Amino acid sequence: MKKGFSLLELIFAIVVIGIIASFAIPKYLDTKDSAMASTIKRDIATATTSIKSHYLVNGDIAKISDAIALNETHWGIEDSKITYKDNGKDCVSLEVKDNSGTKTLELTVDSTATNGICKILTADGIKSTIYNLY
Template structure:
């Protein structure tokens, strides 16, 4: 007598695994996006506070990297500009211009940007005195 699973048992197992996966995968992806939004919110808050403090102590800022260190996996850091891209579109930009610190959030740039906007991260300008 041969031992093993019948074709019907294998098909049933595959269907059950498919049903479980159809619920689990979207939940996992949503959790991952929420974690990224939380990280970006924290990074934006930290960057703004650090840049303002650096400018207050030194009277000017020539490179943002002197004031703050951010994860380069999420952020692109230039001299006076920090950018987060959702896919290939600029989503959140922190930029120093003259005596202003500008935060620009494009809610239509992607899902993460939309969730940032819904979380209260909006386009804002701060004075650097």
């Protein structure tokens, strides 16, 4: 009586594992991008609300970092602008601008992206918008 697997049984097992992996790996990668897009959407909503509230309470906003604290591994934070980059390109940015005495908050989304997180955000209805700060 043999103890072990024949070569045919091992090849069959490897083929089955390969077939399962061919379905599982792309699904996993899509799930990862969807989760990141969800995080970025939540960050956009939180940042927008925080900046508006800070401006309403204080009447001014010198630095955007005074109003919000975001994960710096995802977001680049400058004085009046925060930016999320996807594959090295600007994907989403929020910027406080002073337009002749009227402050605005500009949300800019790269709607030309053909893949990645920007494409998911655009498909989810996130689009470039200008908010007046009162």
